[in-house]
Amino acid sequence: MTDEQRLKTEEQIFAAAMEVFFEKGYYGARMQDISDKAGINKALLHYYYRSKDKMFEMVFSKTIDKFFENMAFTLSKDMSLFERIEVAVDNYISFFSDNPHIPVFVVQEINRDSEAFKKLMIDKIDMLRNNVMAPFVMSIQENIAKGVIRPIDFRHLIVNIVSMCIFPVIGKPLIQGVVFANNSGDWNLFIEERKKAVAEFVINAIKK
Amino acid sequence: MTDEQRLKTEEQIFAAAMEVFFEKGYYGARMQDISDKAGINKALLHYYYRSKDKMFEMVFSKTIDKFFENMAFTLSKDMSLFERIEVAVDNYISFFSDNPHIPVFVVQEINRDSEAFKKLMIDKIDMLRNNVMAPFVMSIQENIAKGVIRPIDFRHLIVNIVSMCIFPVIGKPLIQGVVFANNSGDWNLFIEERKKAVAEFVINAIKK
DNA sequence: ATATAAATTAACTATTTGGTTAAACCAAAT
DNA sequence: ATTTGGTTTAACCAAATAGTTAATTTATAT
Structure with missing residues (x-):
């Protein structure tokens, strides 16, 4: 063979x-x-x-890698803060809705064994913090100093952005029920719209 | 006995x-x-x-009830749009962080068997839509008409609010890793802060 | 006190599940 | 052609698991 x-x-x-x-x-x-x-x-x-555990570990590890790589990819470019937000939101929503199983899986498993996840994450966290967080936070501080945006805690801003991108995918059945009354409407259109809607929403929220 | x-x-x-x-x-x-x-x-x-299935069904059903009741409770009062947002956000974040297992459980199970969930939801959906959605949407339309807030799709607004309230709880290990570098900081303080931070964020995002 | 019905348990069953083993298979080297 | 070493399979095993049963205990009514 x-x-x-x-x-x-x-x-x-x-x-x-x-x-x-x-x-x-x-x-x-x-x-x-x-x-x-x-x-x-x-x-x-x-x-x-060797075992189910080992197999799962490899699948989980690879998925976390993919997840983090995507989180890191777009923000590492050299752009204005607002551009950064637009590109990041577009990228996150695209990734999550193209791979809808990943967010559900990740959320499920990091809560099942959060210690294992934290251990796994340690290696990748510095990369993410240096390549993504740091430049983004710096850009925020600059724009606050210049008076372009309101003073805002970057931690809440980042969590807000990620929340709005990721939750619709993992809460799809709930949202379809409440917002679309289970007529399912055009879910893909709704998600497509969110790429612009969320970016605008964020920028309006911080712009002076 | x-x-x-x-x-x-x-x-x-x-x-x-x-x-x-x-x-x-x-x-x-x-x-x-x-x-x-x-x-x-x-x-x-x-x-x-009788069986694991039946038992689960009762637990799940009761949990969804509790979940929906909480979603419905606060918004049914007669307040201004901004007050509504403040009270709703405060209430949602309190509920989710006081019962952190519920959001993870609900998200997990509605994705495991979304058809069962939709069936279960049908009865409660009208209540939620009539008591919560309808008055909230009306309030939004009024404020758009009066020029108090920007024109905005209410579906995205609602999904944004719920996302920012619920995701931090289900994504806690992820956020602790990325934002707090696993120093865990003071998570409870962070969540407490979000009650104000999210409400402000939303209001700034829509206010003209 | 005794009979009756409900509540509770120990022991059991059938099936599922992750994992193992020994044999068969197959491709390449000699 | 035969040996050799990795690959693949059928058959098997032990533990775990949801569910059952028959006997025992407990409470209630007569």
Whole structure:
């Protein structure tokens, strides 16, 4: 069996594992379901990934990486504060709604075992804080000093932005019920609109 | 055995079931854990609540009720739009942070079986829409007409408010990592601050 | 006090689940 | 052709799990 095929099998398993863990979470995921989805024998799961725990750990770790990479990507550019906000919001909403399982999965699992998550996060946190937080916070301070925006606690601002981008995806059934009365309306249109709506909302909230 | 004692047993079981389902979710909850926590024999669970499914259904239903009641409570008063926002935000943040397991549980379970949730919600949705949404939306339209606030899509406004109130609770480990660098700072203080910060943020965002 | 009905338990069952094992398979090297 | 080493599978195992049963205890009514 060639290297390509070996990798293919391993990757197929991993892809299947992601799907199942995303949909069912750690407790709900079944090794049998994963091997069925990958089209291989269940024993192969343990051949390539020793245990459910190890397998989950790799899926979770990779997902957190992807999550953080996306959080870090856009804000590292050199832009004005308002541009930064526009681009970040657009990027976050795109990412979350293109990968709707990820936010639900991440929220579920960081609350199931928050210590494991914090340990996992330690390595990536500095990158995020240096590349994203720091320049963003500096930009905020500058604009406050220049009198362009109101004085505001950057922690609340950041949490506000992320909340508005991420919650609609994880609260979709709730929002569809309350806002759309389950007529489901055009959810994709609603999310598309939010890219502009949220950015405007934030900028209006801080602009003097 | 007296009526009080009978009720006491049933209620103890229910309370234990809530705790375990809140903490572990449907898939992670174990009937044995629930009976241990209630201090009774496992068979009693089935004596009072036929199955895990039925028991979960009752816990979930009661939780959704509590959730919706809280969402509905404050906005039903007769206040100005800005007062409404202040009171609603204060109330939502208080409720969610006093019952931090509820938002995580609800988000987890509405995504696990969103159809079951929608069915459950149908009865309560009209109440919520009539008592909360309708007067709030009317107030928004009035204030737009009077030129007090910018024209804004009420759906996005509502989703924004709820997002900023609920997400910090369900994303706590993430936020603690990114914003507090896991020094955990004073989380309770941060949440307390948000009651004012979010209300101000929203009002500034819409005020002309 | 005794009969009756409800509450409670210990012990059990059937099924599911993560994980193992030994044999079969297959590709490449000799 | 045969050996060799990694890959894959069918069959199996032990523990866990939701649910059941039959017996015991407790409370209530007569």
